[in-house]
Amino acid sequence: MNTATKINLSVMMFLEFLVWGAWFVTMSTYLGKLGFTGGQIGNAYITTAVAAIISPIFVGMIADKFFPAQGLLAILHLVGAALMYWVSTIETPGLFFWVLLAYAICYMPTLALANAIAFNQMTDSEKEFPLIRASGSVGWIVVGLFLGFARIEDTNIPMLIAAGASLVLGVYAFFLPHTPPKGAGKKVTVGDILGVEALRLMKDQYFAIFVIASLLISMTTSFYFGFANIYFNESGMQYTAAVMTGGQFSEAIFIALLAFFFAKLGIKTIITLGMLAWSARYFLMAYGGNDMPLVLLWYLAIIIHGLCFGFFFIAGQVYVEKVAPKAIQAGAQGFIALVTFGIGHALGAKFSGLIVDLFTTEAGRNWTNIWLLPAVMSLVIGILFFLFFKVKPAEIPVEAPEEASAQ
CATH class of the missing domain: 1.20.1250.20 (MFS general substrate transporter like domains)
Known part of the structure; x- marks a missing residue:
């Protein structure tokens, strides 16, 4: 894998985990300030777990069979950016849950898609993938440091940052290396x-x-x-x-x-x-x-x-x-x-x-x-x-x- 490809994939992983880290950690503090109960905050965190159950079905039954990974990654992040922006404007528990669930269903499959794009470019994944994946940890750390020192954890700004980063990654993904669907023609069940x-x-x-x-x-x-x-x-x-x-x-x-x-x-x-x-x-x-x-x-x-x-x-x-x-x-x-x-x-x-x-x-x-x-x-x-x-x-x-x- 050449240097340019390494940089492209590292930027992808950096943004992928920056998006998640921007809203996930601080959401409880923000919702607490809005007056959400413990149960309502817990419900908000259920969304990623539900999406984690749905995600492998989506990736295995649809993404792996019909669409190039980089194109689907782009679409999901662009839709996710709009949904996360909407989430940032909601202050009622019921609507907040459903829109955040829709966002999570868009985001969680992108984790597998990002990995698929990276692995498709590698000749020695054991040596090459850890360094690429480490860029994701850096993205999570960078946004966490910013949110903490900026003292904006109890505001909707972290969600706006997530929406903006998702928009950037959505556009950037169109320029990632082509990753064709590998499951085309194969019969896969739930x-x-x-x-x-x-x-x-x-x-x-x-x-x-x-x-x-x-x-x-x-x-x-x-x-x-x-x-x-x-x-x-x-x-x-x-x-x-x-x-x-x-x-x-x-x-x-x-x-x-x-x-x-x-x-x-x-x-x-x-x-x-x-x-x-x-x-x-x-x-x-x-x-x-x-x-x-x-x-x-x-x-x-x-x-x-x-x-x-x-x-x-x-x-x-x-x-x-x-x-x-x-x-x-x-x-x-x-x-x-x-x-x-x-x-x-x-x-x-x-x-x-x-x-x-x-x-x-x-x-x-x-x-x-x-x-x-x-x-x-x-x-x-x-x-x-x-x-x-x-x-x-x-x-x-x-x-x-x-x-x-x-x-």
């Missing part, structure tokens, strides 16, 4: 895309334990993704969005070192530590404060994000690849993504919103109790997972593709 075939893996008790634990931990992660920013802002943290970018720095470091930790600790220990890291994060947030030395607990809760994300989500994907039979590995990855990023986050967004409302009175929100619930929940799940889970190939009969199709 079940194939969602990994329904991988449900047979649930017959193996250890894989079933992993899936159930992953679903429950994913529910607890919604507390942080949905309410960390509003919590830190209400509690007096300065430059909150900028400070929270420390999590992305940490994420990049831990993912880069993941192979080293696998060799030293093993997958079971790594995943367990990832689960327990979420518990530790919530305990730190529950008992941290805005003054020294308690503010150090807040900083640690943010920096631990690399451990939370890399050791749980990324290591979980590696585990699935390790134990799933090769005939259904792709389906198994789609299935675990559906469980964690789709169903888990959707249930978690709803659950976290209800808990926030439960501990909200006229005097304000009892954040200590709010954070203690996912802290204890993650702790219990992590301990039970460590006690009952084993890493070994799933013991299920898997039909060869020819045999399965013949039946």
Whole structure:
């Protein structure tokens, strides 16, 4: 891949994640200022989880079969720009939810499309893709630093920035390298895309334990993704969005070192530590404060994000690849993504919103109790997972593709 193509793809990834980072982190603070309840804020965060469920269907059944990836990326971002601008003008919970859902359905497929465009230009993806993908993390960090230091987190300006960046990327995408549809002429079902075939893996008790634990931990992660920013802002943290970018720095470091930790600790220990890291994060947030030395607990809760994300989500994907039979590995990855990023986050967004409302009175929100619930929940799940889970190939009969199709 030549230098010009590397630059083009890096700019694409930079803008792709700048768009997401511009509105996603600070939205809870803005909605809180508008007077949205915890449940209504949780509903707003459900939109990306619902879109994550729909996205692989859209990409697999439509994008991969009929349209060049760069053209579809452009159209989705241009439509998304208009929708995000509309979202920025809405102050009523009902309409806000539906328009944001429409936006999320436009945005979430672009993540896969951006990856497809990048991979199509690569000769050695293992070496070339990490650097291209790192540009996305830079985009998220840059916009987070700007929002934090500009002190505009409780306004609609982050959404306007997202809309503007989406418009720029929509136009820019037309000039990206041509990426023709690779699934043209191939028969693909919804079940194939969602990994329904991988449900047979649930017959193996250890894989079933992993899936159930992953679903429950994913529910607890919604507390942080949905309410960390509003919590830190209400509690007096300065430059909150900028400070929270420390999590992305940490994420990049831990993912880069993941192979080293696998060799030293093993997958079971790594995943367990990832689960327990979420518990530790919530305990730190529950008992941290805005003054020294308690503010150090807040900083640690943010920096631990690399451990939370890399050791749980990324290591979980590696585990699935390790134990799933090769005939259904792709389906198994789609299935675990559906469980964690789709169903888990959707249930978690709803659950976290209800808990926030439960501990909200006229005097304000009892954040200590709010954070203690996912802290204890993650702790219990992590301990039970460590006690009952084993890493070994799933013991299920898997039909060869020819045999399965013949039946």
